[in-house]
Amino acid sequence: MQVTATEFKSNLGRYFELVYDEDILITKNGKVIAKLINPNVSAVDSISGILKSHVSESVSRKTLRDERYDGYEIHD
Numbered sequence: 001m002q003v004t005a006t007e008f009k010s011n012l013g014r015y016f017e018l019v020y021d022e023d024i025l026i027t028k029n030g031k032v033i034a035k036l037i038n039p040n041v042s043a044v045d046s047i048s049g050i051l052k053s054h055v056s057e058s059v060s061r062k063t064l065r066d067e068r069y070d071g072y073e074i075h076d
Contacts, residue, residue, distance in 0.1 A: 002027060 001018065002025040008015055015024055015036065024036040 001025065002032075004028070005033065 001022050003015065005026055005028045008024070008026050018024065019036050019038050023038075025032050026034040026036065
């Protein structure tokens with residue numbers, strides 16, 4: 001869903017409820033300036049439907065995340 005910043009500010013509560021079902025793109029002067037997403041849905045969960053036919057059910061979400069970041073070093 002895409003809404004203007006003015007509309008978003010005017011109806012903040014409504015969009016907080018709608019974000020459970022879909023991401024909300026917020027625009028200003030015709031350009032996307034922000035994206036409101038449900039924090040309880042990980043990226044892996046959101047694409048699991050796409051991956052279902054390509055990834056064995058024995059592979060866990062944690063395994064997929066670990067493989068993605070394998071080899072990256074974290075520097076403090």
